Amino acid sequence: MSKKYDAIIIGCGSNGIAAAIRLQQKGLKTAIFEQAAVPGGATKTKELTLPGFKHDVGSAIMPLGLASPFFRNLPLQQYGLEWVFPEVAYAHPFDDGTAYACYKDIQATAAQLGEDQDAYLNLINPLLENWDKLNEDLLGPLGIPDHPLQFMKFGLKALPSAKMIADKYFKNEKTKMFFYGSAAHSTLPLNTLISASFGLVLTTSAHKYNWPFPKGGAGNFFDALVQHYKSLGGEIYCDQLVNDIRDLPNAYSYLFDLTPKQLLKIKGLNFNSLYRKRLEAYKYGAGVFKMDWALSEPIPFTSEKCRKAATIHLGFSQKEIEESEKGIHDKKMTDTPYVLVAQHTPFDSTRAPEGKHTAWAYIHVPNGDTTDYTEIIENQIERAAPGFKDTILERSAMNTVALEQFDPNLVGGDINGGRQDITQLFTRPVAKISPYATPDPRVYICSSSTPPGGGVHGMCGFHAAQKALKDHFSELL
Ligand SMILES: Cc1cc2nc3c(=O)[nH]c(=O)nc-3n(C[C@H](O)[C@H](O)[C@H](O)COP(=O)(O)OP(=O)(O)OC[C@H]3O[C@@H](n4cnc5c(N)ncnc54)[C@H](O)[C@@H]3O)c2cc1C
Numbered sequence: 123m124s125k126k127y128d129a130i131i132i133g134c135g136s137n138g139i140a141a142a143i144r145l146q147q148k149g150l151k152t153a154i155f156e157q158a159a160v161p162g163g164a165t166k167t168k169e170l171t172l173p174g175f176k177h178d179v180g181s182a183i184m185p186l187g188l189a190s191p192f193f194r195n196l197p198l199q200q201y202g203l204e205w206v207f208p209e210v211a212y213a214h215p216f217d218d219g220t221a222y223a224c225y226k227d228i229q230a231t232a233a234q235l236g237e238d239q240d241a242y243l244n245l246i247n248p249l250l251e252n253w254d255k256l257n258e259d260l261l262g263p264l265g266i267p268d269h270p271l272q273f274m275k276f277g278l279k280a281l282p283s284a285k286m287i288a289d290k291y292f293k294n295e296k297t298k299m300f301f302y303g304s305a306a307h308s309t310l311p312l313n314t315l316i317s318a319s320f321g322l323v324l325t326t327s328a329h330k331y332n333w334p335f336p337k338g339g340a341g342n343f344f345d346a347l348v349q350h351y352k353s354l355g356g357e358i359y360c361d362q363l364v365n366d367i368r369d370l371p372n373a374y375s376y377l378f379d380l381t382p383k384q385l386l387k388i389k390g391l392n393f394n395s396l397y398r399k400r401l402e403a404y405k406y407g408a409g410v411f412k413m414d415w416a417l418s419e420p421i422p423f424t425s426e427k428c429r430k431a432a433t434i435h436l437g438f439s440q441k442e443i444e445e446s447e448k449g450i451h452d453k454k455m456t457d458t459p460y461v462l463v464a465q466h467t468p469f470d471s472t473r474a475p476e477g478k479h480t481a482w483a484y485i486h487v488p489n490g491d492t493t494d495y496t497e498i499i500e501n502q503i504e505r506a507a508p509g510f511k512d513t514i515l516e517r518s519a520m521n522t523v524a525l526e527q528f529d530p531n532l533v534g535g536d537i538n539g540g541r542q543d544i545t546q547l548f549t550r551p552v553a554k555i556s557p558y559a560t561p562d563p564r565v566y567i568c569s570s571s572t573p574p575g576g577g578v579h580g581m582c583g584f585h586a587a588q589k590a591l592k593d594h595f596s597e598l599l
Contacts, residue, residue, distance in 0.1 A: 126373065127152060127373040128145065128150035128595070129142075129145045129150055129151075129152045129374065129376070129377060129587075129590060130152065130371065130375075130377070131152060131154040131155070131376075131377045131378075132154075132155050132364045132370075132376065132378045133154075133155075133531070134162065134358060135162070135379050135569070135570075136163060136164075136347070136578045137568050137570060137581075137582040137583035138568060139154065139344075139583065140347075140568075140587070141566075141583035141584065141586050141590075142583075143347065143354065144591075145587050145590065145591065146351060146354040146356045148595065148598045150598075152357070153356070153357040153358070153359060154357070154358045155359050155364050155370065156361075157362060158529070160360060161348055163379070164180030164528075165344045166340065166341050166344065167179070167338070167340055167341030170414045170518040171414060171517065172416045174474065176473045176480070178340040179414075179520075179528060180340070180528075180537065181577075182464045182466070182482050183335050183464055184578050185332075185334065186577040187334075187336075187343060187578045187580075188331050189331055190261065190581060192583075192584040196350055198343070199346075201346035201349040202345065204336065204338075204342075205336065206335055206466070208333070208432040208433075209225075209430040210223040210224065210428075210431035211223075211224045211225065211226060211328035211333040212303065212433035212434065212435060213428040213434050214299055214434070215424065215506035217505065220425060221423075221425035222300045222427070224329075224431075226328065226331075226332045228242075228243065228247060235292075235296075235300075237293055238297040242291075245322075246325055249322060249326040250330060253327075253330050260323060260574060261579060279322060280318055281315060281316060281544075282315065283314055283315055283318060284301065284308070284312040285313045285317075285444065287301070287305075287318040288301050288302060295439065298440050299438075299439070299443060301325070302321070302435075302437060302440065302444075303435030303460075304320065304321045304325050304435070305318060305321030305324075306437070306443060306486075307324055307462070308321075309447075309450075309536075309538060309542065310407075311450075312444050314544075316544045319547075320542075335466055337472060338470065339473060364388065365387070365388065367388060367389070374595075375565075376565050376566070377566045377567075378565065378566065379531070379568050379583065380530075380531065380567070381533055381551075381569055382401040382404040382540070382551045382571055384530060384533075385401065385567065386398060391560070391562050392562040393561050394561050397561045400551075401551060404552070405541040405545075406541060407489065408536065408541075409487050409490060409491055409522035409535020409536055409537075410486055410487060410522070411491070411494075411499070411519070411520070411521055411522070412483075412519070412520040413482070413483050413518065413519050414480065414517065415481045415514050415515075415517050415518075416516040416517075417478065417481055417514060418478060418513045419477075419479060419513050420465065420467065421465055421479075421481055421510055422508065422509045424506060432465060432469060434463040434464075435460070435461075435462060436503065436506060437461070442456070443460045446460045446485075446486075447460060450487060451488075453488045455491075455493070455495075457498055459485040459495070459498060459502065460486070461483055461485050461503065463503060465479070465481050467479040479513075481503075485498075487521075487535065489533075489534035490523075491521065491522055492521050494521070496517065522535025531569060537576060538576030539569050539571040540570075540575075542575050542576065547575060550573060557573060558582075558585055558586035558590075559589055559593070563593065566586045566590050567586065568587070572585070573585070
């Protein structure tokens with residue numbers, strides 16, 4: 123029996139649209155059904171504070187968007203995407219007013235680190251030199267790596283906790299904090315196995331690509347994806363909350379850009395009880411408390427290195443960062459949390475009225491937490507940038523509930539579609555030869571709840587689409 127579509131994608135986040143583009147590239151007829159009024163998922167830009175101030179509601183800095191083996195081969199520049207590369211990929215200020223900068227140039231970065239210089243090069247350089255091989259395996263589905271030797275060497279450094287790697291390689295506390303800054307993106311306590319891997323991958327990506335962001339807002343990156351998809355003949359239907367697969371048009375395959383908790387609520391799926399139980403056991407990670415500001419001037423960071431970076435990691439001692447990230451999991455938040463700050467306007471004046479600026483930040487919090495951390499976050503920024511509070515024209519704060527209302531995939535404020543620890547990073551949502559397939563032969567999962575996990579790289583969507591192609595349209599592969 124002929125079907126109206128070859129494939130339907132439910133949810134138009136970066137993974138949903140990546141899946142849809144991949145299938146459309148292969149000549150299939152596809153459509154995306156999205157519950158929100160506009161596509162983008164957690165990749166959207168909005169005037170959250172004052173008119174003319176454009177804020178990235180979710181993702182803001184996109185090294186993986188540029189590094190993605192799938193996205194980087196799409197003609198997104200044709201649709202207006204322009205990458206902005208700040209001089210410093212990320213910076214980490216210290217209480218004494220100094221800072222370390224992560225430059226694209228690894229030698230210049232290491233040169234700041236005094237007696238830790240050689241250790242930094244020994245840790246990161248082998249990964250940088252083999253990045254092209256590693257990238258394919260790291261952003262690929264679980265399986266036998268294409269480059270087993272490089273992957274094994276990476277694994278030996280990546281498997282331990284960030285604390286073990288920092289203490290093993292570095293002598294100075296400042297270097298350890300610098301490494302923690304990127305390792306803490308894992309949203310895991312820093313003494314947890316595999317937390318080092320996030321620091322290693324993100325640091326290496328900074329030396330390979332810098333940490334760029336899209337000019338004008340993260341939403342411009344998504345608009346380019348939408349325009350490209352439509353140019354291939356794809357269709358997007360917004361304001362379409364999908365509750366029952368039987369309400370959707372007939373198709374050979376359905377790819378859900380949803381996390382397990384949401385998928386379990388969809389009616390009409392032929393999942394057996396064992397699979398349902400395994401999805402129910404899926405663990406979500408910490409949430410985030412997110413802030414945006416309209417500012418009268420750039421954040422007045424004491425250190426010039428911070429003024430030259432779009433991403434700033436705040437955490438003023440090794441102990442403070444460790445306790446902050448551990449506290450989330452013990453539900454004991456500290457008053458001095460690790461803060462991730464992004465500032466776009468010093469490098470992209472299109473995001474605010476003339477002479478004005480924006481800033482973006484979040485901290486990790488317990489999943490589902492509703493506490494207001496505004497003052498705590500602003501105090502932390504003030505430590506590195508005295509006078510920051512005087513520059514605030516307006517602020518927006520989103521707790522975990524507001525984030526989930528904005529995008530239902532942010533379950534309890536979890537921005538990675540599920541906890542990314544050793545039990546779930548490679549085998550999400552369940553341990554299975556293809557985690558994208560489900561017991562219902564029509565149904566696939568393509569969200570960040572599948573490998574390689576969170577971030578705007580589209581590779582979960584790409585691999586889910588490849589699996590659907592293999593199962594239903596193998597002649598096209
Ligand atoms: C505050 C914050 C900061 C972040 N910072 C960064 C960053 O700087 N860099 C980075 O790379 N990543 C960042 N991320 C993570 C990144 O945004 C996510 O990993 C990415 O968006 C995951 O894409 P996705 O397609 O899997 O899911 P999503 O982007 O969440 O998209 C899922 C889509 O499905 C839709 N949907 C859900 N249920 C239904 C339904 N029943 N019917 C129809 N549609 C439905 C949703 O509305 C949504 O549009 C951040 C996220 C947040 C929230």
